[in-house]
Amino acid sequence: MDEATTVTPPANTGYDIYSALAQRFGDEHFVRQDTRTGMPVVWVTAERLIGSLQFLRDMSAPFNLLFDLSAVDERLRNNRQGLPASDFTVFYQLMSIDRNADIMLKVALDKDSLRLPSCVSVFPCANWYEREVWDMFGVEFTGHPHLTRILMPPNWSGHPLRRDYPARATEFDPYTMTLESQQADQEALKFEPEDWGMERERGESEFMFLNLGPNHPSAHGAFRIVLQLDGEEIIDCVPDIGYHHRGAEKMAERQSWHSFIPYTDRIDYTGGVMNNLPYILAVEKLAGIQVPARVETIRVMMAEMFRISSHLLFLGTYLQDLGAMTPVFFTFTDRQKAYEVIEGITGFRMHPAWFRIGGVMQDLPTGWEKLVQGFLDWMPKRLREYERTMMENTIFLERTRNVAPFNTREAIEWGVTGPNLRATGCNFDLRKQRPYSGYDNFEFEVPLAANGDVFDRGQIRIEEMRQSLRIIQQCVNNMPAGDYKADHPLTTPPPRERMLQHIETLITHFLQVSWGPVLPPNESMQMVEATKGINSYYLTSDGNTMSYRTRIRTPSFPHLQQIPALMRGGFVPDLIAHLGSIDFVMADVDR
Amino acid sequence: MEWLTPQWQANLLAMGQALVILLGAVLLGAVLTVIERRLLGLWQDRYGPNRVGPFGSLQLVADMIKIFFKEDWIPPFADRTLFVLSPAIAMASLLLSFIIIPITPGWGIADLHIGLLFFFAMAGINVYAVLFGGWASGNKYALIGAMRASAQTLSYEVFMGLALMGVVAITGSFNMREIVNAQADLWFIVPQFFGFCTFLIAGIAVTHRHPFDQPEAEQELADGYHVEYSSMKFGMFFIGEYVGMVLVSALIVTLFFGGWHGPWLPPVVWFALKTGFFLIFFILLRGSLPRPRYDRVMSFGWKVCLPLTLVNLLVTGAVVLLVPG
Numbered sequence: 001m002d003e004a005t006t007v008t009p010p011a012n013t014g015y016d017i018y019s020a021l022a023q024r025f026g027d028e029h030f031v032r033q034d035t036r037t038g039m040p041v042v043w044v045t046a047e048r049l050i051g052s053l054q055f056l057r058d059m060s061a062p063f064n065l066l067f068d069l070s071a072v073d074e075r076l077r078n079n080r081q082g083l084p085a086s087d088f089t090v091f092y093q094l095m096s097i098d099r100n101a102d103i104m105l106k107v108a109l110d111k112d113s114l115r116l117p118s119c120v121s122v123f124p125c126a127n128w129y130e131r132e133v134w135d136m137f138g139v140e141f142t143g144h145p146h147l148t149r150i151l152m153p154p155n156w157s158g159h160p161l162r163r164d165y166p167a168r169a170t171e172f173d174p175y176t177m178t179l180e181s182q183q184a185d186q187e188a189l190k191f192e193p194e195d196w197g198m199e200r201e202r203g204e205s206e207f208m209f210l211n212l213g214p215n216h217p218s219a220h221g222a223f224r225i226v227l228q229l230d231g232e233e234i235i236d237c238v239p240d241i242g243y244h245h246r247g248a249e250k251m252a253e254r255q256s257w258h259s260f261i262p263y264t265d266r267i268d269y270t271g272g273v274m275n276n277l278p279y280i281l282a283v284e285k286l287a288g289i290q291v292p293a294r295v296e297t298i299r300v301m302m303a304e305m306f307r308i309s310s311h312l313l314f315l316g317t318y319l320q321d322l323g324a325m326t327p328v329f330f331t332f333t334d335r336q337k338a339y340e341v342i343e344g345i346t347g348f349r350m351h352p353a354w355f356r357i358g359g360v361m362q363d364l365p366t367g368w369e370k371l372v373q374g375f376l377d378w379m380p381k382r383l384r385e386y387e388r389t390m391m392e393n394t395i396f397l398e399r400t401r402n403v404a405p406f407n408t409r410e411a412i413e414w415g416v417t418g419p420n421l422r423a424t425g426c427n428f429d430l431r432k433q434r435p436y437s438g439y440d441n442f443e444f445e446v447p448l449a450a451n452g453d454v455f456d457r458g459q460i461r462i463e464e465m466r467q468s469l470r471i472i473q474q475c476v477n478n479m480p481a482g483d484y485k486a487d488h489p490l491t492t493p494p495p496r497e498r499m500l501q502h503i504e505t506l507i508t509h510f511l512q513v514s515w516g517p518v519l520p521p522n523e524s525m526q527m528v529e530a531t532k533g534i535n536s537y538y539l540t541s542d543g544n545t546m547s548y549r550t551r552i553r554t555p556s557f558p559h560l561q562q563i564p565a566l567m568r569g570g571f572v573p574d575l576i577a578h579l580g581s582i583d584f585v586m587a588d589v590d591r
Numbered sequence: 592m593e594w595l596t597p598q599w600q601a602n603l604l605a606m607g608q609a610l611v612i613l614l615g616a617v618l619l620g621a622v623l624t625v626i627e628r629r630l631l632g633l634w635q636d637r638y639g640p641n642r643v644g645p646f647g648s649l650q651l652v653a654d655m656i657k658i659f660f661k662e663d664w665i666p667p668f669a670d671r672t673l674f675v676l677s678p679a680i681a682m683a684s685l686l687l688s689f690i691i692i693p694i695t696p697g698w699g700i701a702d703l704h705i706g707l708l709f710f711f712a713m714a715g716i717n718v719y720a721v722l723f724g725g726w727a728s729g730n731k732y733a734l735i736g737a738m739r740a741s742a743q744t745l746s747y748e749v750f751m752g753l754a755l756m757g758v759v760a761i762t763g764s765f766n767m768r769e770i771v772n773a774q775a776d777l778w779f780i781v782p783q784f785f786g787f788c789t790f791l792i793a794g795i796a797v798t799h800r801h802p803f804d805q806p807e808a809e810q811e812l813a814d815g816y817h818v819e820y821s822s823m824k825f826g827m828f829f830i831g832e833y834v835g836m837v838l839v840s841a842l843i844v845t846l847f848f849g850g851w852h853g854p855w856l857p858p859v860v861w862f863a864l865k866t867g868f869f870l871i872f873f874i875l876l877r878g879s880l881p882r883p884r885y886d887r888v889m890s891f892g893w894k895v896c897l898p899l900t901l902v903n904l905l906v907t908g909a910v911v912l913l914v915p916g
Contacts, residue, residue: 217813323883324879324881325877325878326631330636395881
């Protein structure tokens with residue numbers, strides 16, 4: 001499928017965007033930075049920030065998707081030659097669907113004046129990102145409509161992602177909980193409509209504020225959303241996240257490049273090795289490792305297995321949220337079949353942590369083809385059955401058609417990616433648009449829908465499972481021969497074959513296994529088309545055994561932020577249907 | 592033994608029958624909770640409860656022990672009187688309806704002239720259980736559940752009554768025995784097919800069974816009106832729902848499927864078989880359908896079912912008037 005919907009200039013090369021910016025605002029406001037992120041990285045002064053963002057958003061073939069916004073505490077970073085002086089750097093990553101290109105703007109901040117103008121008026125989805133930066137780094141965004149903590153509890157003190165904030169429990173004072181502190185914590189979680197500019201009553205009617213979650217059958221994890229109800233009509237709602245926050249980005253700064261792999265598994269916990277992929281690919285970019293074709297193909301195969309497994313979980317719970325109790329048992333039977341394959345190959349079910357820097361953990365076991373083929377033969381008739389029994393059911397159609405619809409423009413405005421974006425008819429799949437890990441060698445189609453409603457978001461995932469089966473079939477038929485590890489000094493764990501022969505090899509091996517690999521100082525970024533949307537890892541290496549900063553951009557975060565914009569005026573059952581159709585897990589939102 | 596006059600014998604027999612039927616109904620309701628789980632398990636490619644006793648047969652005992660020994664908690668913010676009253680209403684109103692069901696020519700508690708009307712009255716009272724429970728709980732989810740329940744039951748009871756008027760018109764009586772006897776040759780399912788369809792739908796709605804379980808809607812309201820109930824008070828709502836299922840199944844059998852009539856087998860077996868069929872149908876329905884949206888349920892009731900029952904009643908009335916005898 002070579003749709004001509006996207007003009008594809010050689011992606012991310014050249015700095016024509018930089019020149020355009022410099023021409024518009026003056027050369028002195030911009031500094032280029034060379035990185036391995038694969039996109040132009042431009043430092044901009046704080047006073048030209050909003051102007052530049054607006055300029056990029058409004059140019060022809062615009063950068064209209066705010067892909068990511070976060071910050072780096074640069075105070076302890078050694079290798080930053082040629083970069084503007086900065087204590088805290090806030091970065092804005094913009095994406096252009098039309099150009100199939102990205103650009104990153106960085107703003108340097110002094111630690112004594114951590115203040116930036118908010119860009120919520122330019123990109124509505126910046127709202128949560130800016131709250132997260134405030135929460136984690138203490139950078140204030142002037143003009144932000146509601147700058148409060150988002151991941152940490154409201155009465156937390158300190159900004160956890162600062163370098164001087166302790167990372168381990170042993171570095172803190174022992175934790176104590178008194179009755180007073182418990183009550184204070186409880187009190188802090190109380191919802192006050194006035195804080196959010198909500199009225200308690202209008203005219204004759206008094207609104208009901210319904211606290212849905214963090215424990216609720218349809219909240220898909222520890223997710224809370226406060227509804228302002230008039231009868232069953234949702235006047236407004238406020239999603240509240242952070243109950244599943246585990247500080248994965250902080251942990252990345254205290255784990256070796258290698259030992260962080262298992263943590264990535266738990267970001268989107270239904271995605272398994274799909275989570276390893278962007279991290280490993282970004283690390284390999286830093287290290288300059290080229291992996292053998294066999295490794296690429298194995299990775300694609302396992303990632304697609306997990307896409308199917310995740311979509312099956314989606315399908316079951318999505319239908320269950322619509323009141324159908326049976327399908328979830330069938331999809332779990334199918335997931336079990338998928339897990340038998342995954343377990344046979346990786347030795348683990350949900351969190352195999354199986355990809356390695358420069359390869360995978362071990363070669364495919366003997367007889368793997370039969371195992372995978374069994375699954376490939378099993379699935380298609382099941383998918384057909386789901387369509388027949390559920391997707392064509394009249395009640396189901398009534399519940400899903402034209403419920404919580406959004407179009408491509410709104411999707412991009414809110415940073416929606418993945419199947420939810422494609423359900424609006426936007427043909428943007430990274431596996432096609434920016435093939436990684438050898439996806440360009442596979443034949444498959446990108447399923448699209450037109451209405452962007454709850455039904456389309458469900459149907460498109462069934463179609464995606466079919467395409468994933470196609471990809472896996474091609475892996476089975478054409479698995480390249482070769483090694484399962486790259487022959488590179490930074491491959492981790494390093495090959496053992498020559499280790500016992502040479503003392504030098506032994507020393508290198510020992511250092512790499514005990515300390516972990518040391519990656520050259522640079523920055524790299526990799527996005528993948530994960531199960532729920534675009535997942536990316538933006539790594540900053542300071543030439544150490546550990547990452548200096550690991551930014552994990554997850555698809556579910558902006559997807560949840562969009563909920564109020566869609567649900568105003570809807571009914572409670574529509575909200576439940578929409579929640580089911582987003583396909584999110586809270587671990588993927590809170591990290 | 593002189594006091595044992597024939598009058599007293601009849602009284603004692605009637606009392607014994609009443610006791611057996613009511614206990615049987617409750618017990619059947621309780622057993623159904625387990626049967627439902629086993630059947631759903633069967634249809635969902637899993638086992639269901641099979642650990643307690645041979646084939647899970649003692650699951651009910653385990654459930655009973657558990658539910659009796661749970662803490663019987665009344666929320667401090669609840670309205671105590673109503674909170675305690677509503678499960679009792681839920682259970683009692685449905686159980687009392689059983690007195691009008693003629694099981695066999697010889698079995699049955701009361702032979703009321705207004706048999707059907709008595710059932711409508713009891714079904715009307717049953718709404719209060721949900722309404723009180725939802726209101727007294729002092730819980731927003733319960734309140735929304737109660738709100739849905741009252742709106743739904745009101746709409747569906749309107750045409751539930753009308754759906755049966757065709758049967759009444761043909762028989763010329765509200766008396767259940769006479770209705771059954773009138774079906775000796777032809778079950779009312781044939782002349783009253785639309786009446787049957789609408790009554791079945793209304794029956795599901797009145798018992799809050801899936802897909803009309805809007806008041807509970809686990810995915811939306813986290814169990815709705817009985818979310819604050821625990822222990823045996825919850826148990827009464829829970830068993831009450833199954834008793835309601837038995838009642839509606841028995842009514843369908845009595846009104847449309849000839850009650851105890853049937854060849855070869857004894858009447859009680861026919862009655863049990865037919866009722867069992869509808870009980871299983873109820874369970875299958877739960878296993879197979881998604882839940883429609885609440886406002887759709889309402890508009891379906893008013894815009895489809897009500898006109899259908901009215902047309903059915905008109906046609907039946909015309910036929911009864913035109914065809915002599």
